[in-house]
Amino acid sequence: MLSQDELKTQVGQAALQYVVPGEIVGVGTGSTVNKFIEALASMKTQIKGAVSSSEASTARLKALGIPVFDANEVDELSVYIDGADEIDNQGCMIKGGGAALTREKIVAAQSRRFVCIADESKLVSVLGKFPLPVEVIPMSTRRVMRQFAAMGGAVTLRLRDGKPLVTDNGQHILDVTGLQIRDALAFESQVNQWPGVVTVGVFAHQRAQVCLLGTAQGVKTLNF
Numbered sequence: 001m002l003s004q005d006e007l008k009t010q011v012g013q014a015a016l017q018y019v020v021p022g023e024i025v026g027v028g029t030g031s032t033v034n035k036f037i038e039a040l041a042s043m044k045t046q047i048k049g050a051v052s053s054s055e056a057s058t059a060r061l062k063a064l065g066i067p068v069f070d071a072n073e074v075d076e077l078s079v080y081i082d083g084a085d086e087i088d089n090q091g092c093m094i095k096g097g098g099a100a101l102t103r104e105k106i107v108a109a110q111s112r113r114f115v116c117i118a119d120e121s122k123l124v125s126v127l128g129k130f131p132l133p134v135e136v137i138p139m140s141t142r143r144v145m146r147q148f149a150a151m152g153g154a155v156t157l158r159l160r161d162g163k164p165l166v167t168d169n170g171q172h173i174l175d176v177t178g179l180q181i182r183d184a185l186a187f188e189s190q191v192n193q194w195p196g197v198v199t200v201g202v203f204a205h206q207r208a209q210v211c212l213l214g215t216a217q218g219v220k221t222l223n224f
């Protein structure tokens with residue numbers, strides 16, 4: 001029986017087949033992506049570099065000698081490789097467990113194809129069991145909390161070392177439980193309109209086209 005770590009390694013390596021030689025690849029954030037970054041080092045002479053979705057991934061890429069480009073230096077990427085906290089059978093996801101959701105959505109939006117890499121525990125029929133991350137501007141926190149409470153959600157402010165976590169963009173993260181997100185597209189559009197919400201961690205407009213799912217039987221490819 002493979003451990004979760006081994007499943008992540010498998011999908012991280014499998015994602016290399018989607019990297020286009022000679023191009024710049026979009027790189028996400030998280031422990032599964034870290035496996036992909038390690039694997040990508042074996043291809044570093046074949047690619048131009050990466051656009052990264054977080055300071056953490058940027059540091060890892062640079063440490064392995066992979067050039068990192070600013071998102072504004074690149075018009076379009078052929079592929080974005082990232083993990084997910086949950087993915088449904090249409091490729092819609094909850095993301096942001098690592099607090100990088102806003103930059104992840106930006107890089108996903110400039111990519112033609114989103115390849116999600118995940119172990120099989122992430123596949124769900126309805127999004128919402130994993131606490132939904134929402135990046136907010138601090139002065140809107142109370143108001144956004146009340147709006148989620150009115151929807152039936154229970155909201156907590158994410159802390160690090162006893163203080164509100166500060167994202168790479170200088171903002172805070174709310175985590176919302178108790179929601180069942182059945183219409184991910186409508187939900188994402190609705191919450192993104194609330195004043196003070198920087199990004200909601202539902203990725204439906206920027207859903208995955210492919211999911212490489214690590215299972216005990218090997219890597220399964222889901223095409224959406």
Ligand code: 5RP
Pocket residue numbers: 028029030031032033082083084085094095096097098099100101104
């Ligand atoms: C970070 C993310 C990650 O993709 C998500 O949290 C999955 O992480 P991991 O691969 O560590 O399970 O959205 O903001």
